[in-house]
């Protein structure tokens with residue numbers, strides 16, 4: 408039997424066209440992008456690349472929150488939003504070979520910072536159009552409720568989606584901590600978003616048990632689950648997810664960083680696959696968790712013993728369960744086939 412060296416797959420993964428379905432806007436700010444923002448707004452965050460790399464190095468979850476909030480504080484103007492969005496798209500397109508991404512943005516945070524929702528919407532849309540034109544990457548938006556701010560934030564986010572959302576807004580999400588933030592309190596917000604044609608894409612079961620995933624399904628009408636890690640504890644839930652083909656957006660390195668899972672060896676990805684659950688592989692907040700989408704594909708290959716064909720199927724699954732326009736899906740699927748043929 409051929410024993411394949413991991414490095415064989417690394418090159419293939421780096422070339423493989425991909426769709427990214429679970430990745431956060433501010434959480435994708437790389438040291439390079441933050442350096443530009445810190446130069447604009449001198450203060451706490453260093454702009455020197457070496458100092459920034461040290462600042463970014465993942466230590467623990469508390470430090471991640473510190474980095475995240477420091478970056479939030481650097482996004483003060485619509486031009487900052489535009490720069491962040493365009494540069495994230497550039498790194499996804501050029502380094503990770505992402506052809507299509509559903510990017511989770513949290514407009515409420517920017518509005519609290521003082522950026523009017525009209526200016527925020529214009530800035531992300533300007534970046535989206537420019538990125539598609541310049542880089543060939545197609546972006547769509549998920550507006551998420553920062554759950555820790557409760558129902559008022561949900562009211563505001565629903566308003567931003569329904570009254571100001573651009574046509575490229577495809578989903579309504581729910582992020583932030585799960586402990587102490589019951590999903591059912593947002594039932595009416597998700598119902599209104601779904602009635603307006605948005606897809607229900609909440610986080611659930613990342614740091615709480617499988618009952619939170621059930622809540623997301625029953626109360627929020629979830630069509631995909633962000634993380635859903637604890638679903639592995641509930642065979643009936645796994646069977647339900649498999650039967651209804653509700654995908655889990657799996658982000659392995661994030662799960663380790665947040666301690667949702669103790670070690671990669673204990674990650675339930677294989678359990679999901681063996682139960683017939685549809686999974687996608689994603690990066691969540693990649694620079695802040697010291698990872699990339701390419702690395703997450705490598706981890707998936709290790710956990711599932713995948714070869715090139717298996718990795719291509721992981722990439723195809725993300726395209727198929729995305730809410731990309733049909734022509735984009737067809738094009739990216741063809742590109743994946745071509746990459747596999749050339750492997």
Ligand SMILES: [Zn+2]
Nearest residue numbers: 431610633691
């Ligand atoms: Zn997330």
